Amino acid sequence: MLTVLKKSMVAVVCLLMLPALSEAGYKKEYKLSCVVGPKMPWGEGATLFADLVRERTEGRVNIKVYTAGSLMAGKQTNEFLLLKRGVADFAFASPINWSSTLKPLNLFNLPFFFEDYAALDRVTAGESGREIEAMIAKKGVTVLGWGENGYRELTNSRRAVRTPEDLKGLKVRVVGTPIFIDIMKSMGANPVNMNWGEAKIAFQQGVVDAQENPAVGIEIPLKIWQFHNHVSFWGYVIDPLMITVNNRTLKTFTKEDQAIIRKAAVDAGLMQKAVVRKGLVAPDLSAHEVMRKNGMEVTVLTPDEKKAFRALTESVYEKWVPRIGEALVEKAKMDMAQ
Numbered sequence: 001m002l003t004v005l006k007k008s009m010v011a012v013v014c015l016l017m018l019p020a021l022s023e024a025g026y027k028k029e030y031k032l033s034c035v036v037g038p039k040m041p042w043g044e045g046a047t048l049f050a051d052l053v054r055e056r057t058e059g060r061v062n063i064k065v066y067t068a069g070s071l072m073a074g075k076q077t078n079e080f081l082l083l084k085r086g087v088a089d090f091a092f093a094s095p096i097n098w099s100s101t102l103k104p105l106n107l108f109n110l111p112f113f114f115e116d117y118a119a120l121d122r123v124t125a126g127e128s129g130r131e132i133e134a135m136i137a138k139k140g141v142t143v144l145g146w147g148e149n150g151y152r153e154l155t156n157s158r159r160a161v162r163t164p165e166d167l168k169g170l171k172v173r174v175v176g177t178p179i180f181i182d183i184m185k186s187m188g189a190n191p192v193n194m195n196w197g198e199a200k201i202a203f204q205q206g207v208v209d210a211q212e213n214p215a216v217g218i219e220i221p222l223k224i225w226q227f228h229n230h231v232s233f234w235g236y237v238i239d240p241l242m243i244t245v246n247n248r249t250l251k252t253f254t255k256e257d258q259a260i261i262r263k264a265a266v267d268a269g270l271m272q273k274a275v276v277r278k279g280l281v282a283p284d285l286s287a288h289e290v291m292r293k294n295g296m297e298v299t300v301l302t303p304d305e306k307k308a309f310r311a312l313t314e315s316v317y318e319k320w321v322p323r324i325g326e327a328l329v330e331k332a333k334m335d336m337a338q
C-alpha cells in the first residue's frame with residue numbers, strides 16, 4: 001500500500017514539476033517585430049511563424065506579432081538595435097532595414113546582383129549566407145530561417161520606365177538606408193527617403209512620383225494602382241527576409257523548444273517565400289495580369305535593357321563593395337556560380 005502511494009506521489013510530483021521545469025524562465029509573451037501590416041504576405045508570414053511556434057510548443061512559447069513597425073514607432077532602420085537590446089524578442093526582418101547598422105547586409109542591396117531566384121537561394125543557403133548569419137550572431141541576434149519580400153519593382157505616376165532616360169528626374173521614395181540614395185542617383189532618379197509608415201500618404205498626396213517594392217509582396221496588397229499607373233519589372237534589387245531572435249532570448253528556451261522554433265522558422269519562411277514568388281515568372285504571369293487589369297501599364301525590361309541601368313551603377317559598386325567586404329561579395333558570387 002505504502003509503495004503504491006509512494007509511487008503515485010512521485011508520479012504526481014513529476015507531473016507537477018515537468019511543465020514547471022521546461023517553462024522555467026519563460027515569459028508569458030514574446031514580442032515579434034514586423035515593419036509591414038498584417039495583410040501583406042510578409043506580415044502573414046510573421047503570424048504563420050508565431051502560430052507554428054505556439055502550436056508545436058503546445059503554448060509554451062507565445063509570440064505576439066507587432067506589425068506596421070509599431071515596436072519602433074515606424075522607424076524601420078532602428079529595428080536591429082531594438083532586437084539586440086531585447087525590446088523585441090523576435091523580428092521577421094528585411095536586411096534592407098538593418099543594413100545601415102550592419103554594413104555587410106548591403107550585399108542584398110547591390111543593384112542587378114541577383115539575376116534570378118536560384119541565385120538568391122544559393123547565397124542564403126551557401127557559404128556566404130552562413131558568413132552573414134555568423135556576423136549577425138556575433139552582434140547578438142540569431143537568424144532562424146529565411147523568407148522573402150521579393151524583387152523590388154518600380155511603380156510611378158508619370159510614364160512607362162524602360163530606359164534611364166525615362167527614369168531621369170523622377171522623385172522616388174526609398175527606404176532610409178544610404179545605399180538606396182546612391183543607387184537611385186547613379187541611375188538619374190531623384191530619391192527621397194522616408195519610412196514605410198509615411199509612404200502611403202506621400203503616394204496619395206503625390207509628394208513623390210515613384211517607389212520601388214515587390215509586386216506580390218507589397219504593391220498588389222497595397223493596391224498601388226490607386227496612386228501609380230505604371231510598373232516596370234526590372235528586378236534591380238531582391239529583398240530576402242530573415243526570421244530572427246535575440247541570442248539571450250533563444251538561450252532561455254529548452255533545447256527541444258529551440259529546435260521547434262528553428263524548424264518553425266524554416267517552414268514558415270519557405271511557405272511565405274512560395275507565396276511571394278507566385279505569378280511573376282512565365283508561364284505564370286498572373287501577378288502582371290492583376291496589375292494590368294487594375295489599369296496599370298506593365299513594362300517588362302529585357303536583359304539588355306537592365307544592363308543599361310546596371311552600367312550606370314558602377315560607382316555604387318566602387319563605393320559599397322569595400323564596405324560590404326570584398327571577400328563576402330566574392331563568396332556570394334562563388335555561391336551563385338555553383
Ligand code: X2X
Binds near residue numbers: 036076097149239
Ligand atoms: O520600406 C520598404 O520599402 C519595405 C516595406 O519594403 C521595407 O521594409 C524594406
